[in-house]
Amino acid sequence: MNQRATFTTMQDSTADDWNAISAEFSAFTKGLPDRVMAHLQLLEGDFGGFPVDRYTHSRQTATRALRGGEDEEYVVCALLHDIGDTLASNNHPDIAAAILKPFVSEANLWMVEHHGIFQGYYFFHHLGLDRNMRERFLGHPFYEQTAKFCALYDSPAFDAHAETLPLEVFEPMLRRVMAAPRRSIYSR
Template identity: 40%
Template sequence: MDVINFTQMKDGTKEEYEFLAQKEKPYLALTAERVLSELRRQGEDSLTGYKINRLQHGLQSATRAYRDGADIDWVVGTLLHDVGDGLAPQNHDRFSAEVIRPFVRDEVTWVVEHHGIFQMYFYAHHYGWDENARDEFKDHIYYKSCADFCERWDQSSFDPDYSMESLDFFVPMVEEVFSRKAYDPAVIQENVVKGIPEKVTT
């Protein structure tokens, strides 16, 4: 069989669906490369007006996380926290969270999913918005993790003079994370708070 015969999913046979499942395996194995390609695109086609582009912002954020001793889930989640900017600029935080959700700790996914409203703390008043909108989550188990993520690694990462690691530096980490079994409970660790590591001082 080279292609399936059905034109409606309800008409597919067991043999056809088994065939499709085999076709899907190599495609899923290339997820990391597609994610990396989107990051690279952000270095060429990005929001303008900032001193750095979106790829550089992700690299700078992830570099800060890495240098603070964050684990691989935090580093990759931080690198990809704005990966949704291109396709979903109005809800990029949720989009980005869905990219990483099957492969990282629940805490990291939640932080990426909610970082948009938490970031408003730093600028919303300039637009007449509520800078304390994040307070609706003040009793959430991951509130402090998200507030710390935004303060330490996100809002501070628009500096063209910061010496950040290259994308190549992070490629092995991205590949490792996306090679994990999707939704593995041992990885997802729902309701586990590891928090942002203490800032490394030199």
Template identity: 65%
Template sequence: MPDGNMTAPDHFDRAQFTAMQDGTAEDYAKIQAHDREFAKHSVDRVLSHLNLLAGDHGGFRIDRLTHSLQSATLAHRDGADEELVVCALLHDIGDTLGCFNHADIAAAILKPFVSEKNLWIIENHGIFQGYYFFQHLGLDRDMREQYRGHPYFQACADFCAKYDQNAFDPNYDTMPLEAFEPMVRRLMSRPKRSIYMKPARQAAE
């Protein structure tokens, strides 16, 4: 006979619909409760994914994780604010999944937590970084000029110049991931925006 102390099967704590249009308030309350618990561990998943960059040199002198750490170290030692340091740390986190659009993946992860300026920097750093090497691949190194006049053009150019294109030094005293983990946790503890929030202009109306 079943043990009387057995907990209810897991499916009893799940929504019962098979199409979202048929869900009830009770169903979505269950889902929201699970979402809140799942979100508590989002930083752990982000850091685990960042660690996937370890050991992959991609032809460079240092692996992709060390490049990310070195980029963040340069930003931190330059006096950049914590948000930009975390952006530097995570700017290439999409390398393992988005070989052709890695910047988009990093931007999607950071979007709920960063300013419009820092989001634009991460979204566009790939093209701005091309200023330093596109000419060797038969591409136009000045591709970034299409954004000339944008209010964040110089900020993105500076990010690449100071924290990205020069972060490939195997002899640099790069800070460990543990030094940046508290920064990531603070930044990602509360989103500034989400798809469920009205844009600021709409909310004010």
């Protein structure tokens, strides 16, 4: 796996170059779950003023979803919904959605993309914002799913005494969900 392309500009690339790149890409993508878990662990100790750190919140949200009978893909979405907090504090749902987009259903992707606005129902009014901002999505096919995610799993996952399963419980689910992309510009 040490072959490298020889071009200096993409317009000069060849099929042989792209065969070398594709082999590396394939091997690299297999490590995605490991990189995602490592990044999720960066949230450990990052409280940001919250009662629990973001790593605990992420695992607790996923634990609640698992205990609530949600399917594996949904649980993985719950686990990763705030993974972007350290990189994009002002638009963290976009980071999580970008990571999950190739692997999850349209409904689960929409839920992750919009959970920040829906979660705002519980606290925006304390910041002088419109807590009903989510109502602009009333009638959307995934409105109820996203409202439920926030109400049952995301919003109550700040309890230092609540059940919070270790990452190892979620690892096999994450690996299965990320095993084969459903949509990618790099898929035929």
